[in-house]
Amino acid sequence: MKACGLIVEYNPFHNGHLYHLQASRQQTNSDVTVVVMSGSFLQRGEPAIIDKFKRTKAALTHGVDVVLELPFVYAVQYADLFAKGAISVLDALKVDYVCFGSEAGQITPFINGYMHFKENQSEFQTLLQNYLQQGLSFPKASTYAYEQIGLRTGEIDLGQPNNILGFSYVKAIHELNSQIQPETIQRSKSGYHDQSIETHIASATSIRKEILEQKQLTELANYALPKETVKQLKNYQSESGLWHEWEHYFPFLQLLVQTQSVDQLRRIHGMIEGLEYRLKQTVNQCRSFKDWMEQLKTKRYTWTRLQRMFVHLLTNTTKEEIDQYRSITTQPYIRLLGMSQTGRQFIQQRKKDLDVPLISNYQQLKHPMLQIEERATDAYYSVIAADKRSQLRKQEIIGPVMM
Incomplete structure (x- = not known):
């Protein structure tokens, strides 16, 4: 079975994600879609609006076949480390493709851009450090350094957020010597940081803003969300008493x-x-x-x-804990959050060839990364009443969500 990997947060799963899922499957002609999804906390440093299990249910209902968890040590990081963690999880499961949304919409500029980057990597690092010493933020310094080596004009603009992430995925594939083939689709409609809902394909940022500011699922938010996501948002609020925000x-x-x-x-x-x-x-x-x-x-x-x-x-995550995972090239385990019937067939097919353990709960393996994951779960649920918190936490040891 040919598998296409997607790197996602689904915070929450919206119409744009549905388009990305369907277009990726079609473009790669894959039999199975495998997503690696951030858990309790997300790349830009936010708690997920609903927990990973409800987000997994929404994803499976809308056509995803396998949901894997992106380890916490990679989930809340800058683009390159986030990408390295995600690609290494997909590589461990031996998926065939990874397909990401981008402003560029064509994969060739990313491949050519990476080759150009490798030829000019030393100059890039010098420029980056100079800009950082001038007091610029890392994203701004990176953008200026890319511009200086010619990666903000022509085929690819590495000032665009989805292009930046996509470029990091391509870099990670090459640096991990992975056999995964990268593909991309044109990002449709709204931008990554858009704050308002203007079409039925809106950004997750604008949808969360609408929900959290209004403290309810408004007609506007429903317009941009598939029915199952609306259902899971309501279910989670009923079970926990809230939607998560800082x-x-x-x-x-x-x-x-x-x-x-x-x-x-x-x-x-x-x-x-x-x-x-x-x-x-x-x-x-x-x-x-x-x-x-x-x-x-x-x-x-x-x-x-x-x-x-x-x-x-x-989450009491220290510099020392993160530093020890920066240089690893193979994941110590794969965490399965959920699967469809097609996903179950794929997992059974691939399981015998895996080089690392495939687990679905914390009790199946003793590993420091899982101990950090457990802390993240406890921190995430800490704002919920004790009786409800206890019930939600049990999901971590029940096993995968099945559809």
């Missing part, structure tokens, strides 16, 4: 900064360049998470960078 976690973060020493804070991944002192200086001056972010944000400390740091603070 404001729920504000008191926990405040307490952590108040009670930990500067030295303890300094150990947290993402705590760089004296940020621990800024946290201490501002912790008692803010009245909400948004207020705190606005006090902390600078040219160097971008909103996304700060949110990622707060995720790692909340």
Whole structure:
């Protein structure tokens, strides 16, 4: 069975994701779609609006065959490390293709761009470090460095968010010596960061904004969501009492900064360049998470960078823990979140040829990465009432969602 891999967050699964899923299957002529999906916390440093199990159900109902979990140590990271983690999971399951959405819409510019990057990598790294020393944020410094080596004009513009992620996927495939073949489709309609819903294919950002600001599933949000996603959003709110957003976690973060020493804070991944002192200086001056972010944000400390740091603070994820997984080329396990009947056939077919364990819950394997994953789960559910939290957490040991 020929398998196409997708790298997703589904926060939540919307009409654009459905288009991407269907177009990817068609373009690669695949029998099976395998997604690797972020779990409790997401790449831009946000808690998922509903948990990974409800998002898995929505994905399977709309045609995904296999859902794998992207390990937490890669999920809340800059593009290259995020991509490396995701591609290595798909590579471990030996999928044939990975298909991503992009502004470019053609794969050749990404392949040519990577070859050009390799030829100019030394110059790129020098430029990147120079821009960082000038006080620019990492995304801005990277964009300027790409521009200087000719990767913002012509075939590919590495100033566009989906192009950047796609380029990181192609880089990861080459650097991991993977046999996965990359493909891309033109990103349809809305942009990655769009804040408003204007068509039935809207960005996840605009959909979450509508839901969380209105505190309900509005007609506008329903317009941009498939029926099963609406159902799972309602089910999760009924079971947990909320949809997740940063404001729920504000008191926990405040307490952590108040009670930990500067030295303890300094150990947290993402705590760089004296940020621990800024946290201490501002912790008692803010009245909400948004207020705190606005006090902390600078040219160097971008909103996304700060949110990622707060995720790692909340989960007590240290620099040492992340550093040991930067250089690995093979995943220690594959975590299965859910599968369809077609997905079950594919897993049975591939299982005998896997080089690493295939697991579906925390009890099946003892590994430090799973211990970090468990902390992330506990942090994510911490804002829910104890009785409801206990029921939701049981999902981690029940096994995969089946469709």
